[in-house]
Amino acid sequence: MRELKLLHAADLHLDSAFESLSPEQAAERRQGQRELLFSIEEIAEKRGVDVVLLSGDVFEGNSVKSETQRDIGSSLGALPCPVMIAPGNHDPYSTHSVWETLRLPENVYVFKNAEIKCVEIKGIPARFWGAGFQNTFSPPLLRGFSAPEKTDEIPDVMVIHGDTGVGASDYNPISRDDLIKSGMDYVALGHIHARTPVLRAGKTAYAYPGCAEGRGYDETGEKGALLVTISDNGVKAEFVPLGGVRYEIISVDIGGKEAFAAITDATSELSANDCCRLILTGECETPPDVNVLRKSLEGKFRELQLRDETVLKRDVWAQRGQDTLTGVFLDRLYIMYESAKSDKELEKISLAAKYGLSAIENGGELI
Ligand SMILES: [Mn+2]
Numbered sequence: 001m002r003e004l005k006l007l008h009a010a011d012l013h014l015d016s017a018f019e020s021l022s023p024e025q026a027a028e029r030r031q032g033q034r035e036l037l038f039s040i041e042e043i044a045e046k047r048g049v050d051v052v053l054l055s056g057d058v059f060e061g062n063s064v065k066s067e068t069q070r071d072i073g074s075s076l077g078a079l080p081c082p083v084m085i086a087p088g089n090h091d092p093y094s095t096h097s098v099w100e101t102l103r104l105p106e107n108v109y110v111f112k113n114a115e116i117k118c119v120e121i122k123g124i125p126a127r128f129w130g131a132g133f134q135n136t137f138s139p140p141l142l143r144g145f146s147a148p149e150k151t152d153e154i155p156d157v158m159v160i161h162g163d164t165g166v167g168a169s170d171y172n173p174i175s176r177d178d179l180i181k182s183g184m185d186y187v188a189l190g191h192i193h194a195r196t197p198v199l200r201a202g203k204t205a206y207a208y209p210g211c212a213e214g215r216g217y218d219e220t221g222e223k224g225a226l227l228v229t230i231s232d233n234g235v236k237a238e239f240v241p242l243g244g245v246r247y248e249i250i251s252v253d254i255g256g257k258e259a260f261a262a263i264t265d266a267t268s269e270l271s272a273n274d275c276c277r278l279i280l281t282g283e284c285e286t287p288p289d290v291n292v293l294r295k296s297l298e299g300k301f302r303e304l305q306l307r308d309e310t311v312l313k314r315d316v317w318a319q320r321g322q323d324t325l326t327g328v329f330l331d332r333l334y335i336m337y338e339s340a341k342s343d344k345e346l347e348k349i350s351l352a353a354k355y356g357l358s359a360i361e362n363g364g365e366l367i
Contacts, residue, residue: 001232004126004155007044009225009242010055010190011211012036013090014068017060018215029215032244034068036212037075039242040225044079047227047240050124051081055190055209056088056133056161064098077105082121086111087132088161088190089171094134111159114138116145126230129158129184137170138162140178147183155185155230163191164206179204186228186235193219195226198237205235213244217277217305220247245302246274254310255282260296267300275303283313316353326360 014033018026044052059068076083085108087093093112094100104110111117111130119128131141140162147156162172164179171191179187180202187206195210209226211219224241252259252266263278270276280288290308297304317337320330333353340346 001153001155002125003229003231005047005049006051006053006157006188006228007040007047007049007225008053008055008188008209008228009040009212010209011057011193013057013060013211013215015060015063015065016215029245030065033213034071036242036244037071041075041079043225043240044081049081049227051121051128052076052079052083053159053188054083054085055159055188056086057090057190058085059091059098061090062098064102069102073105076108079107081107083108084111084119084128084130084159085109086130086159086161086190089133089136089138092133092135114141116141126155126157129156130160133161133172138172140174141172142174142178142182146181150183156183158182158184158187160187161190164189165192176201179206185230195239198235207237212242214247217247217249220249222246246270248274249277249279251279251281253282254280254288255284259288259293263297270301272300273302276301277305277307279307279309281309284310285313287312316350316357326357329356329360
């Protein structure tokens with residue numbers, strides 16, 4: 001078998017509304033989404049892929065900006081290889097959909113039908129299969145399908161948008177059995193926005209590259225595409241970042257530390273193009289000055305959300321010597337504290353004092 005190289009991306013959601021942003025900011029994010037197309041082009045060219053596969057939700061909906069139309073032409077259209085697209089739930093195929101109204105470059109092929117179709121490309125020893133959503137919801141498209149006249153020499157690859165999750169789904173549910181029976185060597189999936197490694201169902205390998213760029217804190221982490229190779233050694237995938245905006249939720253324990261330094265340390269992987277939700281935790285002598293921190297972090301991220309979840313450090317021994325239950329409890333513990341032989345023991349006794357105080361004062365609830 002000749003090695004087959006594929007670049008597999010999905011869920012670009014081009015021309016998203018970005019409703020929570022100002023019109024200017026939203027337009028800037030849409031511009032960033034278009035740049036993902038050029039990243040795909042660059043990687044495909046640099047890595048010499050045979051085919052680019054886009055597994056649906058390429059567009060957020062049917063309203064596509066003229067700039068996007070133009071950039072599809074100058075990115076995907078400039079590729080020396082074919083691009084195969086399977087419409088998803090956000091960009092389903094119909095006669096009045098983007099797939100008919102846009103002028104697509106000649107090397108872009110769209111799987112317009114609900115029935116699984118086979119496409120062969122001159123010079124590429126592989127069979128490409130695919131189907132597209134016809135509506136926002138889709139019945140199972142893969143059920144009962146099995147590639148005819150399968151050989152070991154020619155890999156079978158499918159591009160499709162669908163849901164391999166357990167339970168009922170209105171988005172082209174794909175069962176393990178469907179994948180096993182399909183006879184595919186690789187199924188390039190879209191729909192689930194979190195990336196998976198290469199998974200297996202029988203002899204079929206399949207994967208989700210995840211969305212091409214995060215659009216909120218529910219889509220955290222570095223996003224990108226999968227560079228998939230199919231050879232006699234099987235199916236392998238390498239993650240390739242596409243360089244879009246990244247979202248991260250990061251907890252930083254600033255207890256007993258200089259807050260700015262602790263934050264800088266914990267966010268060293270993020271750039272000024274990224275969005276960061278910082279959750280400050282830990283025990284502090286005085287509450288952190290969130291406004292000052294925010295000011296000193298200005299410009300470090302595209303967006304910063306700062307949440308203060310620190311707790312005030314208290315002197316647990318303050319009520320020692322009092323003629324109360326608390327006083328007596330602390331007096332007894334303090335004798336042990338003073339004769340402790342290691343830091344570990346000291347820490348243990350302090351913790352016991354803290355829990356004990358909470359039990360006495362709040363009925364056991366730690367605050
Ligand atoms: Mn999607």
